[in-house]
Amino acid sequence: MAQLSAVNKYFWKYKYRFSLGILFIVASNYFFVMAPQVANYVVGKLQQALPGVHQANVRKPIIKDALLSAFIDWVDKFAYGKLVLICSVVIILLAIIRGLFMYFMRQTVIVMSRHIEYDQKNEVYNHYQKLDAGFYKTHATGDMMNRMAEDVSRVRMYTGPAIMYLINLSTLIIFALVNMLAQDVQLTLIVISPLPILAVTIYFVNMNIHRRSERVQAMLSDLTTNAQESYSGIRVIKSYVQEKAMLGFFKKNSEEYRKNAVGLAKVEAIYFPSMTLIIGLSTLVTILIGSQVVLHDTSKVGLIVEFVMYINMLTFPVSAIGWVASMIQRASASQKRLNEFLDAEPEVKDKSVTSPANFDGDIEFKNVTFTYPNTGITAIKDFSLQIKKGEKVLILGKTGSGKSTLAQMLLRAYNTDSGKILINGVDIADMPFRELRDNISYVPQDVFLFSDTIASNISFGLKEKAAQDRIEGAARFASIHNEIETLENGYDTLVGERGVTLSGGQKQRVSIARALIKKPQLLIFDDCLSAVDTKTENEIITHLNQYLSNKTAIIITHRIFTVFNFSQIIVLEDGKILEHGSHEQLLGSGGYYAKLYKKQVLDNYN
Incomplete structure (x- = not known):
């Protein structure tokens, strides 16, 4: 008893x-x-x-x-x-x-x-x-x-x-x-x-x-x-x-x-x-x-x-x-x-009092270190980075370098072991989850769609019911509108469990549309174009470049997008910054970024 x-x-x-x-x-x-x-x-x-x-x-x-x-x-x-x-x-x-x-x-x-x-x-x-x-x-x-x-x-x-x-x-x-x-x-x-x-x-x-x-x-x-x-x-x-x-x-x-x-x-x-x-x-x-x-x-x-x-x-x-x-x-x-x-208590706890944070500001990683508790792997090591309002930042690195972990840390999926992450000078650990995540759109590497209509999946993150033109607008920016229109039921098409009725590229683009429709202050794209062809990729990037003109964006990938004029490019290795600078600076240094860029240009030429 x-x-x-x-x-x-x-x-x-x-x-x-x-x-x-x-x-x-x-x-x-x-x-x-x-x-x-x-x-x-x-x-x-x-x-x-x-x-x-x-x-x-x-x-x-x-x-x-x-x-x-x-x-x-x-x-x-x-x-x-x-x-x-x-x-x-x-x-x-x-x-x-x-x-x-x-x-x-x-x-x-x-x-x-x-x-x-x-x-x-x-x-x-x-x-x-x-x-x-x-x-x-x-x-x-x-x-x-x-x-x-x-x-x-x-x-x-x-x-x-x-x-x-x-x-x-x-x-x-x-x-x-x-x-x-x-x-x-x-x-x-x-x-x-x-x-x-x-x-x-x-x-x-x-x-x-x-x-x-x-x-x-x-x-x-x-x-x-x-x-x-x-x-x-x-x-x-x-x-x-x-x-x-x-x-x-x-x-x-x-x-x-x-x-x-x-x-x-x-x-x-x-x-x-x-x-x-x-x-x-x-x-x-x-x-x-x-x-x-x-x-x-x-x-x-x-x-x-x-x-x-x-x-x-x-x-x-x-x-x-x-x-x-x-x-x-x-x-x-x-x-x-x-x-x-x-009785299990979450390690990452919500704050009940709304903080006076303004998301229309700078982001700073300040000496952040993080180790996954279930594996003991230190994914981020003494990481520091400042991102100004409206900047576009590219984060590159090999598999396991800690790129996706940075996105998870910014969303407070995990607490830092040491160091702080600040938005407009306020520690995100002092912010309520809703306030933090309502102002961030995240497109994960592993796309997940619900067993619902395409329209419902796109408007999933909204508090109110979205108008059809707003849903279609987000789909156009994600270069998926034309393909949805060819479906028998259009935006009312059921996608099946985990979006099984759509291709990998289509699921990724629906996920991008879901992120764009929120109109957030900060967008994070975590290797979200891996399943689309080069032509569609360039089309999406062109639309994103237009959409992100006055927004802060972090793009995590293993490829280099030349269409974007990135304010900062960070190359990660074993949770540490290996290279940091602009496109021209990193090309001039002749390091990992320069070699990857030359290889990618050569592959595109061939």
Whole structure:
């Protein structure tokens, strides 16, 4: 229950619905336990009608409930035939009233659990979005999906059915025991004697169920991750003819999950019948002892009938203890997995107070050093750079030189190990994420499009719905408008998962249009033209040169764009600045940039 205490806040949120549900549970059981007392009374009255039975030898039931006592005083004056008929009708009415309250019970408690499930899924999803990029590098997507779907569903079984049946069986047991003890203490203690055995059984078996539940849920996460990666990488799997190998890998994980799930089911399969057996023993003990009591005291026939009815009443609630305990153990294991993520704090934290930063200003990297926490690789080493307002900066370098890391640092995907990044003199660590990122458009190296229309993908970063001419304008600047127009549904064309229906170059240009439509103060292009041909590349660069005339831009690439008149060119190597200067200065130095430029010009000439 320690793990499940995390959901107590939801019970408090829905306290009125929850309280009403408890009231309905208590009411349904209140009317339920009246029936055995009525039956006891009827049997006693019928005994009086038997030949040779003296009224003094008939034991009148002890009834402490004022309502039921008043009813018996009223019906006691009727003849036996009419009395039995009235009592029979009353027992049926009690069952109907109980059924009505049970309906209301489910409408409150179970519906409450659905609201809690909704809230908890939103809580988990919202927390996922707050976690930084480092978290997503160390956790599998399939595992996160399974925790939000399967684990939350298991917790719902605790907040709904488990809680409902737990309160139900508790109140029913209390009502039944109070009435039984009021009638005969000694017989009650004998009848319930098997119940301590049940309690010990529940304790040890539940410990086993809890351990197995945790293992099963972890394996289900692995299985979900395996399937998710296979679906996402299906083109790679098919191109390398690895369907059989991937199926074998999935079957292996699936078999492990099956074995553990079957093991858990076997434990539960033994659990429930064993409790039914113990309840059956209580019924047999009641009949056995009761028959002995009746042989010595015939006035207690009605009492034995009442006790047998109580034991039958308790059969489902007590046997349900195992089912409820199993649900609670499963929910506890699932909530523990959820708490692991919900307790995870992002390394990069947002600022709640808006800073007075003006993005229409200078950018400065001041002695910045950064090491990736999950790999230990130092990507940026004592990096310093000043970018004036409106400048166009080219960052060149080989793979792994730290180019993309600079873009991530500017977006605050990671915190610096040392040093600062300033915009108009304000440390970006003191800026709220929304204020920082609303003023930056970033086109990543790994393009991602959503399973939506092209228009929706282009306007994704806007707070308001974009007009069609604005969407088309951004698409023209990205040199993708004409190709979109040739599609059957134009801008309303669905692109499929991750933009699978578009080519690599088309996806990159839609991503560029998404960045341009925001009209930001700063644009970062991270090797975003690698999938387009030279003609389209020159067309896009020409449009970008026009669009970026009065904006600050950082272009990260492994190629040199001669169309741009870059204010600064930086060549990175191992996270440090290898060369820094203008185009003419770097050509004159005869270093890496000059050699790359000559090679590129020669390749274009050939």
